[in-house]
Amino acid sequence: MSDSIENKLDTVEKNLLKAIADIEKTPIGAYNIRENGKGIARNTTANIDIVTKKDKPGIDIIIKPNTQNESVHIPVILTQAGFNDVVYNDFYIGEGSDVVIVAGCGIHNNSCETSEHDGIHTFHLSKGAKVKYIEKHYGEGNGTGDRILNPQTIVYLEDDSVLEMETVQIKGVTSTIRETNGEIGNNANLIITERIMTTNNQSAKTIFNVNLNGTNSSVHVASRSIARDNSTQEFISNVNGNNKCFGHVECDAIIMDKAKVISTPKIVANNIDASLVHEAAIGKIAGEQVIKLMTLGLTEKEAEEQIISGFLK
Amino acid sequence: MLELKDICYARDNKQILNHINLKIDNSKLIAITGPNGSGKSTLAKIIMGILPPDKGTILFDGQDITKFNITDRANLGIGFAFQQPVKFKGLTVKDLIELASGNTVKLSQACNYLSDVGLCAKDYLDREISSSLSGGELKRIEIAMLAAKKSKLTVFDEPEAGIDLWSFNSLIGIFENMHQEIKDSSIVIISHQERILNIADEIVLLTDGEITATGQKEEILPLLLNTTKKPCKVMIDKGGNN
Numbered sequence: 001m002s003d004s005i006e007n008k009l010d011t012v013e014k015n016l017l018k019a020i021a022d023i024e025k026t027p028i029g030a031y032n033i034r035e036n037g038k039g040i041a042r043n044t045t046a047n048i049d050i051v052t053k054k055d056k057p058g059i060d061i062i063i064k065p066n067t068q069n070e071s072v073h074i075p076v077i078l079t080q081a082g083f084n085d086v087v088y089n090d091f092y093i094g095e096g097s098d099v100v101i102v103a104g105c106g107i108h109n110n111s112c113e114t115s116e117h118d119g120i121h122t123f124h125l126s127k128g129a130k131v132k133y134i135e136k137h138y139g140e141g142n143g144t145g146d147r148i149l150n151p152q153t154i155v156y157l158e159d160d161s162v163l164e165m166e167t168v169q170i171k172g173v174t175s176t177i178r179e180t181n182g183e184i185g186n187n188a189n190l191i192i193t194e195r196i197m198t199t200n201n202q203s204a205k206t207i208f209n210v211n212l213n214g215t216n217s218s219v220h221v222a223s224r225s226i227a228r229d230n231s232t233q234e235f236i237s238n239v240n241g242n243n244k245c246f247g248h249v250e251c252d253a254i255i256m257d258k259a260k261v262i263s264t265p266k267i268v269a270n271n272i273d274a275s276l277v278h279e280a281a282i283g284k285i286a287g288e289q290v291i292k293l294m295t296l297g298l299t300e301k302e303a304e305e306q307i308i309s310g311f312l313k
Numbered sequence: 314m315l316e317l318k319d320i321c322y323a324r325d326n327k328q329i330l331n332h333i334n335l336k337i338d339n340s341k342l343i344a345i346t347g348p349n350g351s352g353k354s355t356l357a358k359i360i361m362g363i364l365p366p367d368k369g370t371i372l373f374d375g376q377d378i379t380k381f382n383i384t385d386r387a388n389l390g391i392g393f394a395f396q397q398p399v400k401f402k403g404l405t406v407k408d409l410i411e412l413a414s415g416n417t418v419k420l421s422q423a424c425n426y427l428s429d430v431g432l433c434a435k436d437y438l439d440r441e442i443s444s445s446l447s448g449g450e451l452k453r454i455e456i457a458m459l460a461a462k463k464s465k466l467t468v469f470d471e472p473e474a475g476i477d478l479w480s481f482n483s484l485i486g487i488f489e490n491m492h493q494e495i496k497d498s499s500i501v502i503i504s505h506q507e508r509i510l511n512i513a514d515e516i517v518l519l520t521d522g523e524i525t526a527t528g529q530k531e532e533i534l535p536l537l538l539n540t541t542k543k544p545c546k547v548m549i550d551k552g553g554n555n
Contacts, residue, residue: 224402224403252402286399288399289399289401291363291383291399292395292399292401293412294382294383294384294387295361295363295383295387295392295393296387296409296412296413296458296462297384297387297388297412297415297462298384298412299384300384306404306412307401307403307404309403310401310402310403310404310405310408311402311403312403313403
């Protein structure tokens with residue numbers, strides 16, 4: 001099944017798709033595009049099937065064993081004000097596969113009503129599977145209505161599998177609670193890179209719960225965030241080392257203006273061979289960084305923007 | 314090129330720089346030396362605009378830049394290599410070399426700047442300028458950045474510190490390249506290393522915030538040995554140090 005998206009979307013919708021999934025034309029490979037609670041375009045391939053759920057809103061993405069170098073795009077856009085979209089997407093990744101999955105949600109809200117999308121994504125990685133998962137969240141619009149995104153990611157990593165997850169939310173989301181839960185098997189590896197920027201009165205909360213169950217299982221979480229204006233951020237991580245394992249959680253926040261940042265690290269070793277590290281730092285932009293860039297010819301404001309964009313890269 | 318007139322700077326009731334008068338001509342390599350705490354780094358920061366003098370005037374090519382901020386001075390053609398290079402999470406070596414060059418540098422040129430400081434560009438261009446790099450690596454990258462900036466006047470604050478394993482000749486080679494590439498350019502090096510003083514056209518000796526001598530190395534080096542601080546009173550009382 002294949003639909004072209006060029007003729008189906010208006011400019012606002014196309015801009016949202018570009019912001020969250022870098023899609024300007026019909027993507028190559030498998031895809032499912034959801035707008036205001038309905039699927040509007042879908043494509044499957046010989047190795048990747050996408051099936052609509054019968055019991056609740058959402059889709060199952062089924063990837064055959066040993067699928068190599070293929071991609072799946074499943075962006076969601078919300079342009080209808082006052083819409084509350086809840087979707088359940090389950091990914092079944094076959095043994096030995098190596099694929100890229102691009103998700104994300106863009107909200108355009110010009111009204112005073114709240115628009116909300118709650119995506120619950122569950123990943124089942126079979127033995128030896130490798131997935132790179134990219135998720136971008138973005139909000140825009142002139143209305144006073146809130147743009148809320150509450151994604152949940154649940155990860156089951158079987159032996160020798162690797163999930164590399166990149167999440168980015170740098171603009172326009174009024175409120176977000178982002179929760180990631182992982183169960184990690186033998187020699188399996190979960191790598192999470194998170195980038196968040198909040199402005200105005202926005203709030204963002206991220207929660208990581210990871211159980212390192214397998215021998216030589218590992219997790220690496222690197223969260224970098226910038227809190228500006230009156231925004232609030234909270235970072236909670238909870239890593240349980242239940243076997244011989246390695247866990248590294250690193251969260252760095254730059255605080256500006258009148259923002260507030262809370263970081264609550266928790267590492268629990270339930271096994272003598274568990275090696276767990278947590279690094280957390282909150283601070284304003286270092287004055288010496290601004291001075292260094294000014295000595296290269298940047299103005300103070302340009303230096304700050306350069307530091308911020310580098311930090312969120 | 315640069316003229317400091319009657320520069321004074323005091324903090325916490327301590328006179329750090331006391332009526333400094335110094336003229337730096339075009340196409341010179343000037344070494345500013347002196348004991349620890351003599352005000353060398355403060356003077357360097359005042360030239361770059363990082364610290365404001367309490368009194369005095371700074372002229373650059375005849376223009377009064379005393380009130381100019383760091384950015385203005387950088388854009389006029391003054392460069393500054395930090396004694397302790399600043400780290401940045403997220404910004405890479407390539408980013409900083411590009412910024413230093415005003416985004417005009419080509420990849421091959423960026424590679425040259427790095428190989429000039431003894432670093433393999435392939436291994437370093439995409440590295441973050443963070444704690445993942447050693448002190449010596451950061452120092453070399455700092456120098457590469459200043460080579461890329463091509464300033465008319467570059468101030469190096471103790472450039473040789475932390476790069477012991479790197480051949481000193483490479484550092485001299487960079488100073489020579491900078492001289493050749495930028496017409497009439499001058500370099501000021503804050504250092505108390507004899508091997509740096511040996512290559513300077515002129516040495517300025519700073520003692521307790523005052524310029525106590527200027528001249529060739531033959532004149533200044535013997536003086537350096539006599540600029541140690543006054544004997545320690547406790548040691549004298551114990552019958553030593555005198």
